[in-house]
Amino acid sequence: MPWDRNQMAARAAQELEDGMYVNLGIGIPTLVANYVGDKDITLQSENGMLGMGPFPFEGEEDADLINAGKQTITELSRTSYFDSATSFAMIRGGKIAAAVLGAMEVDEEGDLANWMIPGVLVKGMGGAMDLVAGVRRVIVVMDHTNKHGKSKLLKKCTLPLTGKKVVNRIITNLGVLDVVDGGLKIIEIAEGVTEDEIRTATEANIVN
Amino acid sequence: MKKVYANASEALDGVISDGMMIAAGGFGLCGIPELLLEAIKDSGAQNLTFASNNAGVDDFGIGILLQTKQVKKMISSYVGENAEFMRQYLSGELELEFNPQGTLAERMRAGGAGIPGFYTKTGVGTVIAEGKEHKDFNGETYILEEGIFADLAIVKAWKADDTGNLIFRKTARNFNVPAATCGKICIAEVEEIVPRGSLDPDAIHLPGIYVHRIIQGTHEKRIEQRTTRKKEEA
Numbered sequence: 039m040p041w042d043r044n045q046m047a048a049r050a051a052q053e054l055e056d057g058m059y060v061n062l063g064i065g066i067p068t069l070v071a072n073y074v075g076d077k078d079i080t081l082q083s084e085n086g087m088l089g090m091g092p093f094p095f096e097g098e099e100d101a102d103l104i105n106a107g108k109q110t111i112t113e114l115s116r117t118s119y120f121d122s123a124t125s126f127a128m129i130r131g132g133k134i135a136a137a138v139l140g141a142m143e144v145d146e147e148g149d150l151a152n153w154m155i156p157g158v159l160v161k162g163m164g165g166a167m168d169l170v171a172g173v174r175r176v177i178v179v180m181d182h183t184n185k186h187g188k189s190k191l192l193k194k195c196t197l198p199l200t201g202k203k204v205v206n207r208i209i210t211n212l213g214v215l216d217v218v219d220g221g222l223k224i225i226e227i228a229e230g231v232t233e234d235e236i237r238t239a240t241e242a243n244i245v246n
Numbered sequence: 247m248k249k250v251y252a253n254a255s256e257a258l259d260g261v262i263s264d265g266m267m268i269a270a271g272g273f274g275l276c277g278i279p280e281l282l283l284e285a286i287k288d289s290g291a292q293n294l295t296f297a298s299n300n301a302g303v304d305d306f307g308i309g310i311l312l313q314t315k316q317v318k319k320m321i322s323s324y325v326g327e328n329a330e331f332m333r334q335y336l337s338g339e340l341e342l343e344f345n346p347q348g349t350l351a352e353r354m355r356a357g358g359a360g361i362p363g364f365y366t367k368t369g370v371g372t373v374i375a376e377g378k379e380h381k382d383f384n385g386e387t388y389i390l391e392e393g394i395f396a397d398l399a400i401v402k403a404w405k406a407d408d409t410g411n412l413i414f415r416k417t418a419r420n421f422n423v424p425a426a427t428c429g430k431i432c433i434a435e436v437e438e439i440v441p442r443g444s445l446d447p448d449a450i451h452l453p454g455i456y457v458h459r460i461i462q463g464t465h466e467k468r469i470e471q472r473t474t475r476k477k478e479e480a
Contacts, residue, residue, distance in 0.1 A: 084347065085273040086420050096474040101276065101467035102404075102418040108274040109473035119416055121423035121451075122273065122299070123355035126348025130366065149371075160344075161326035167374065168348030171367040202371030 039230040040182075040211035048073040049226075050138050050179050050209050059088065061129070061169055063139040064107045066179045070138050080116060082134055084165040086125045089117035106165065126165070130172040137173040139166065141180045141205075143195045146242035148205040148217035150178065151197035163200060170201035182210035182239045189241040191215065191222060212236050221245045249410050249460050250439060254285035257433045257459040261398060262291045265318075269354055269396035269429050270298040270308065271422030274327075275470045277414070278307045279400040281435045281463045286400075287311055297321040297354065297394050297428075299347060299421050301331045306468055315339070321394070323347035327470065346374060349391050351424050356393035358427025358456070363392045399429025402465070403452070406436040407445050410454030419451060426456050433459040 041049065043066050051073035054060055061082045062070055071081060071092075081090040083105045090105060091112035099110040128134060143151040150170055153163040170176050183189055191208065207225070208215045213236055214226035221243030224236060237244055251257040268286075272278030283302075286294070287310050294317050301320055302309035311317050312330045319341035325331050334340035345353065346368045356364050365388035369375050379390040401422040404415035412434055414422060426432045439462045 083417070085276070086417050093473045093475045095477050099469060099472055099474060100416065101469045102416040104274065104276045104417055104469075104471070108276070108470040110469060110471065111473075113416070119414075119419055121414075121419050122347070122351035122421045123424040126351050130348055130352075130368065159332060162322060162324035162344050163346055163374075164324040165347035167346035167372060168368045171370065172348070199372045 039228070041228045042211070044069060045228075046179050046209055046211060049214065050177060051075070053138070053177050053207065054079050054136065058135040059133065061134050061137045061173060063137065063166075065140045067138040067140060068107070082125070082128070083111070084125050084129065084169070086120050086122055087113075087117060089114045091117070126168050129165070129168050132172060132174055134173040136175040136177060137169045138177045138179055139169065141178045141190070143190050143192055143197050144178050144180075144205050144208055145192045145195045146217070146221040148203045149195045150176070150200045150205050151195045152200050154198045156198065166200050170204040175206050176204050178205050178208045180208070180210060182212045182236070189239055191240045191242045193242055212239060218245060249454075249458060250408050251459050251461050254281040254435060254461055254463065255288060257461045258282065258285050258289055261431055261433070261459075262286060262289045264291055265293045266291065266397040267295040267297065269394060269399045269425040270296055271401035271420065271425040272307065273299055273417070273420035275302065275307055275468045277402050277418030277420050277422055278302065279402040279435050280307065280465055281461065282400040282433055283308060283310060287314055287316065290316070292316055293318040295319040295321070297350065297396060297425070299323050299350060301325045301328050303327050303470070304330050306466075312340070319343065321345055321350065323350050344374070349374075351421060353391055353394040354421070354424035354428040357395045358424065361393050363390050365389065366391055394428050396429045397431070399426050399432040401426045401432065401434050403434050403436045405438050405440055405445065406434060406457070406460045407440055407442045407454070408460070409442055410434065410457030410460055411445055411450045412436070412452040412454075412457060413445060413449065414451050423452050426452055431458050432456055433461070435461050435463055437465060438462060
């Protein structure tokens with residue numbers, strides 16, 4: 039059985055180590071916070087916060103306290119606030135250990151596309167380009183294939199890029215792959231999935 | 247010099263004009279200078295360029311100036327929540343320059359710090375890098391981005407003293423600090439103006455040197471995505 043969203047998030051959470059400062063993207067990456075367990079992880083929200091807490095209880099929402107997805111959130115005892123220039127200075131400056139992001143396409147060079155589909159309304163890249171260029175380790179969490187069954191792990195991205203040679207590790211519903219010299223390397227296969235299934239669902243070159 | 251004005255319209259008097267480049271604070275609808283935006287709408291100023299991370303929603307924030315077609319160009323990182331924005335953009339009535347969010351923040355910070363340009367890795371190898379100078383440092387490629395020097399900055403803070411020292415609250419600080427610094431003139435709207443001496447000098451987020459006019463007002467502070475969790479039953 040391929041992993042479901044929560045299993046993918048749980049697998050991504052294993053990537054995070056005690057003491058890390060981490061930025062989680064929107065979608066499945068947000069779920070990663072539910073699986074960090076006892077590890078001492080500090081979540082960054084790029085609109086100006088370290089130490090992001092869970093959603094508030096009903097009636098305790100604060101308009102001045104939101105995450106990068108504009109959702110109401112809460113603070114923790116470790117929380118600090120800062121302005122947007124400072125926030126991206128720590129991102130650009132390599133202070134954030136890892137970013138977990140969704141993607142539309144990743145290729146065997148580690149190029150990432152996740153902000154724009156030509157011909158479809160463009161909303162903007164937000165902080166995605168800054169994150170992939172600046173954080174020390176970029177972990178992509180996404181389905182292995184799109185809704186038409188086509189591979190999202192390509193030889194060459196077809197969509198406009200968010201960053202070039204930026205992805206380190208890809209966690210999909212089928213397994214875990216690393217971007218290495220010459221292509222992608224299978225690191226782990228989801229229980230019940232075969233290596234052949236991963237290879238068939240991957241357009242990118244797989245190196246042994 | 248007196249910095250405190252009675253309301254947003256008075257604070258804009260003699261400052262706002264057609265064709266201005268305005269840097270606005272806020273992220274989404276959080277920490278936006280909602281009273282000044284309303285007053286800019288009432289001023290009727292035309293052909294405005296806004297450097298602002300977002301463009302508000304249809305009936306709040308910069309969105310209200312889109313409804314009245316007072317905006318010529320937006321410099322933003324994300325404009326997703328605004329139908330009128332999309333309509334004007336697709337019909338060619340509105341210019342749009344996408345900046346990566348951190349690049350936009352740094353362009354404002356640089357402008358305010360007298361730095362006309364800086365090199366960044368953000369956007370290298372993407373459409374953002376097209377037409378920009380590339381330069382290698384220590385074996386890595388960077389692109390040149392320019393500082394933003396705005397005619398006017400409008401920001402929202404939590405508290406000010408009458409000398410313009412500002413304190414922000416939680417994530418409402420966001421773009422307000424860099425935006426404030428890059429304007430030739432900065433107007434701040436705040437929830438409370440307190441007497442000088444009542445703010446801790448060690449806790450000032452933005453020194454009054456950057457702030458030229460201040461108004462106090464009542465803010466709607468709209469929430470864009472109200473997200474909550476249930477209290478677990480005991």
